[in-house]
Amino acid sequence: MQQKADHNQARERYMELVKRLTPKSKLGQGCLRAFWVGGGICMLGQAIADAGHRWLGLASADASAFASITLIFLTALLTGIGVFDKIARYAGAGTVVPITGFANAMVSPAMEFKPEGWVLGTGARLFTIAGPVLVYGISASVIVGILYYFIRW
Amino acid sequence: MTYLKVFLTGGLLCVIGEALILKTKLTPARILVLYITAGVILSAAGLYGPIVRFGAAGATVPLTGFGHLLAQGTISAVQEKGLLGAFTGGMQAAAGGIAAAVFFGFLTAVCFKPRPKDT
Numbered sequence: 001m002q003q004k005a006d007h008n009q010a011r012e013r014y015m016e017l018v019k020r021l022t023p024k025s026k027l028g029q030g031c032l033r034a035f036w037v038g039g040g041i042c043m044l045g046q047a048i049a050d051a052g053h054r055w056l057g058l059a060s061a062d063a064s065a066f067a068s069i070t071l072i073f074l075t076a077l078l079t080g081i082g083v084f085d086k087i088a089r090y091a092g093a094g095t096v097v098p099i100t101g102f103a104n105a106m107v108s109p110a111m112e113f114k115p116e117g118w119v120l121g122t123g124a125r126l127f128t129i130a131g132p133v134l135v136y137g138i139s140a141s142v143i144v145g146i147l148y149y150f151i152r153w
Numbered sequence: 154m155t156y157l158k159v160f161l162t163g164g165l166l167c168v169i170g171e172a173l174i175l176k177t178k179l180t181p182a183r184i185l186v187l188y189i190t191a192g193v194i195l196s197a198a199g200l201y202g203p204i205v206r207f208g209a210a211g212a213t214v215p216l217t218g219f220g221h222l223l224a225q226g227t228i229s230a231v232q233e234k235g236l237l238g239a240f241t242g243g244m245q246a247a248a249g250g251i252a253a254a255v256f257f258g259f260l261t262a263v264c265f266k267p268r269p270k271d272t
Contacts, residue, residue, distance in 0.1 A: 026175060031171050072257055098163065101184075122263075141223035145240070149236050
């Protein structure tokens with residue numbers, strides 16, 4: 001009887017320890033990681049745009065495009081050498097939401113389905129996720145354009 | 154100071170995405186579609202411009218910024234050329250990003266071998 005009580009007590013202490021040592025919540029941890037990695041990627045983008053403005057004399061819209069293109073290039077390279085997946089697994093939405101997520105969503109399936117051929121493998125799979133993104137983005141912008149033509153808010 | 158604003162704005166947009174993924178089981182692909190569409194709508198409604206002025210790259214690097222680019226490109230093209238601009242403006246503004254993603258994506262697939270998932 002005494003032994004069983006001891007056992008229960010030990011079990012309780014153990015459960016308490018588990019509770020104390022596991023991170024507060026998956027949500028909190030995920031959000032923290034997404035926040036600092038995502039914010040960091042945006043700061044990198046700002047640094048690239050500033051560099052383009054200062055040293056290449058780019059206007060502000062061009063500097064912003066320059067930053068996007070550079071980030072896309074870096075994402076493609078890091079995806080190619082297998083580093084991006086590791087960062088993405090840690091950061092969750094922190095790498096999905098910035099333009100890096102769009103780039104990775106194109107590069108990753110294009111690479112993975114290379115064995116299915118250059119046309120229907122790589123060529124088609126580039127747009128597995130980018131396709132829907134462009135469909136909805138472009139359609140929404142055309143609707144905005146038509147509405148704007150008639151209403152001019 | 155600019156960089157702090159960039160960090161906060163970009164970080165916050167990512168946190169919203171993370172919360173959506175964890176709470177609603179939206180897949181990353183749906184998040185991307187949602188963000189670009191939301192960017193177009195918010196920008197057209199005049200709500201995204203102020204966010205860009207505050208957060209600079211923190212607002213333009215996330216995919217909502219891509220939507221903003223599409224919407225603003227379309228609107229200024231409509232002002233310039235009328236209805237034709239509704240079809241040419243968005244893609245023209247976003248051309249750099251789209252061409253870069255297609256080209257570098259293709260180049261990466263050419264240069265690297267696919268590796269077994271998860272090691």
